[in-house]
Amino acid sequence: xxxxxxxxxxxxxxxxxxxxxxxxxxxxxxxxxxxxxxxxxxxxxxxxxxxxxxxxxxxxxxxxxxxxxxxxxxxxxxxxxxxxxxxxxxxxxxxxxxxxxxxxxxxxxxxxxxxxxxxxxxxxxxxxxxxxxxxxxxxxxxxxxxxxxxxxxxxxxxxxxxxxxxxxxxxxxxxxxxxxxxxxxxxxxxxxxxxxxxx
Numbered sequence: 545x546x547x548x549x550x551x552x553x554x555x556x557x558x559x560x561x562x563x564x565x566x567x568x569x570x571x572x573x574x575x576x577x578x579x580x581x582x583x584x585x586x587x588x589x590x591x592x593x594x595x596x597x598x599x600x601x602x603x604x605x606x607x608x609x610x611x612x613x614x615x616x617x618x619x620x621x622x623x624x625x626x627x628x629x630x631x632x633x634x635x636x637x638x639x640x641x642x643x644x645x646x647x648x649x650x651x652x653x654x655x656x657x658x659x660x661x662x663x664x665x666x667x668x669x670x671x672x673x674x675x676x677x678x679x680x681x682x683x684x685x686x687x688x689x690x691x692x693x694x695x696x697x698x699x700x701x702x703x704x705x706x707x708x709x710x711x712x713x714x715x716x717x718x719x720x721x722x723x724x725x726x727x728x729x730x731x732x733x734x735x736x737x738x739x740x741x742x743x
Contacts, residue, residue, distance in 0.1 A: 641723035651713030
């Protein structure tokens with residue numbers, strides 16, 4: 545899910561660096577058009593690198609895809625922690641909601657890659673699973689102050705976040721997609737269930 549634009553992450557990179565040019569072009573194409581639909585020849589052409597240069601930096605297209613996903617994952621955590629880390633779950637949810645409604649967002653890159661490569665044993669799909677699990681761990685930590693089943697609540701909140709990015713993928717950016725209010729409603733339902741069990 546991790547869905548910050550890698551182009552933003554690379555603003556300060558050296559424009560003459562061929563590896564960075566390849567990654568920047570691949571990021572844009574993989575995210576917008578899909579991995580299967582994007583050939584290395586097109587990436588080389590737009591990045592203005594020779595075939596030998598491409599393979600000097602990436603031994604295969606798969607290696608480039610893995611680098612793309614690793615950069616997308618890193619970009620999400622950079623976004624969440626800057627300029628300062630959120631102080632509570634509410635601030636985390638606000639950041640996710642803001643990101644989900646950026647004009648350039650067309651879905652979660654990890655959900656998109658998982659749909660392209662549905663075999664859960666595939667290296668790309670495994671990275672998507674790892675990414676999702678990291679978010680669940682992060683949300684579980686944010687839920688520390690709450691006396692509820694934190695892991696289950698984190699998974700439920702992640703489903704709302706993923707749903708928001710999926711809605712953007714289907715409907716585009718014509719509507720504002722909420723995350724904070726439905727996530728808070730889910731959290732209240734977990735608190736309500738715990739209260740009822742105590743009675």
